[in-house]
Amino acid sequence: MASSSSSSSAAAATHPAPAAAAAPATAAVPPAPAAPGILIGDRLYSEVSLTIDHSLIPEERLSPTPSMQDGLDLQCETDLRILGCELIQAAGILLRLPQVGAGPGAFPGLNGIKNHFLNGGGASFQIVAMACINLASKIEEAPRRIRDVINVFHHLRQLRAKRTPSPLILDQNYINTKNQVIKAERRVLKELGFCVHVKHPHKIIVMYLQVLECERNQTLVQTAWNYMNDSLRTNVFVRFQPETIACACIYLAARALQIPLPTRPHWFLLFGTTEEEIQEICLTTLKLYTRKKPNYEFLDKEVEKRKMALQEAKLKAKGLNPDGTPALSTLGGFSPASK
Numbered sequence: 629m630a631s632s633s634s635s636s637s638a639a640a641a642t643h644p645a646p647a648a649a650a651a652p653a654t655a656a657v658p659p660a661p662a663a664p665g666i667l668i669g670d671r672l673y674s675e676v677s678l679t680i681d682h683s684l685i686p687e688e689r690l691s692p693t694p695s696m697q698d699g700l701d702l703q704c705e706t707d708l709r710i711l712g713c714e715l716i717q718a719a720g721i722l723l724r725l726p727q728v729g730a731g732p733g734a735f736p737g738l739n740g741i742k743n744h745f746l747n748g749g750g751a752s753f754q755i756v757a758m759a760c761i762n763l764a765s766k767i768e769e770a771p772r773r774i775r776d777v778i779n780v781f782h783h784l785r786q787l788r789a790k791r792t793p794s795p796l797i798l799d800q801n802y803i804n805t806k807n808q809v810i811k812a813e814r815r816v817l818k819e820l821g822f823c824v825h826v827k828h829p830h831k832i833i834v835m836y837l838q839v840l841e842c843e844r845n846q847t848l849v850q851t852a853w854n855y856m857n858d859s860l861r862t863n864v865f866v867r868f869q870p871e872t873i874a875c876a877c878i879y880l881a882a883r884a885l886q887i888p889l890p891t892r893p894h895w896f897l898l899f900g901t902t903e904e905e906i907q908e909i910c911l912t913t914l915k916l917y918t919r920k921k922p923n924y925e926f927l928d929k930e931v932e933k934r935k936m937a938l939q940e941a942k943l944k945a946k947g948l949n950p951d952g953t954p955a956l957s958t959l960g961g962f963s964p965a966s967k
Contacts, residue, residue: 685866699934706933707922710754713861715757715784722780725765753931754781755805759812769825774806788924829849829870829877830856836874840895842887851881859913868905875901876909 696707758777765772782796825918833852837843855877875896889895940950
């Protein structure tokens with residue numbers, strides 16, 4: 629009996645009896661994926677991604693611009709941008725900077741901080757232009773001294789006023805200007821999000837003309853290059869990809885010189901560009917040639933007027949007079965002199 633009992637218990641241990649009512653197996657529910665980034669308040673902050681595509685401004689943000697919101701009309705803002713880009717290009721020639729550095733390197737900074745001289749530190753657009761070309765020279769590995777940049781802009785100012793050129797005096801005004809340029813350069817970097825990658829469309833023009841087997845036509849190459857330099861004064865570089873702008877410049881040059889290019893299919897389709905984008909860039913560039921030359925003195929007065937209005941509005945919001953003294957409230961009939 630003992631052996632039979634032990635054998636039966638061993639068999640039971642070896643072959644356990646199935647459970648009478650096994651509970652149904654439940655699959656583990658995977659946790660919900662966490663939201664990318666960190667939620668601070670009502671804003672979600674994710675990782676930092678610096679690419680050239682992020683420098684393009686969508687259509688809904690083109691108007692109204694920060695400068696227009698501060699009271700500057702579109703005409704003055706456009707003239708300021710054109711004049712600032714002309715200063716940068718002229719200074720780049722005098723500083724012997726390569727065109728690919730003086731133009732595309734400095735232009736995005738000037739477009740990205742159009743409202744800097746209104747609500748950012750009180751710097752004039754000329755100071756901002758100095759900061760842009762100084763930063764661009766560093767990016768293109770052709771740095772220039774701030775002293776040289778200031779001297780060049782001082783020379784351009786004298787030529788614009790039709791005065792006899794005279795050397796810049798190294799006095800306190802020079803030191804103040806130098807400090808303003810350094811401060812404006814930091815603001816430029818901040819406005820750009822420290823993303824200073826530039827894709828030069830000048831090189832793309834030559835490459836595309838090689839594909840079209842037109843690179844030996846020096847007149848076509850130079851004309852397309854000229855349209856590219858002129859388009860730097862517009863806002864197309866913050867609206868379209870460099871490849872699209874290069875196609876538009878080739879399109880304009882070929883039309884101006886009456887040089888036929890493939891149309892079945894259209895040659896620009898090979899480079900991922902649409903005809904609508906090319907026409908928009910061409911119209912924006914051609915409008916430059918119908919505008920009057922910007923008046924420096926008038927624009928300077930308009931900017932100063934808006935800066936004064938903004939400053940008075942800020943002081944009024946703080947309960948201060950334009951001279952900085954506390955404003956007296958007449959609502960309660962209280963006067964400090966009564967005490």
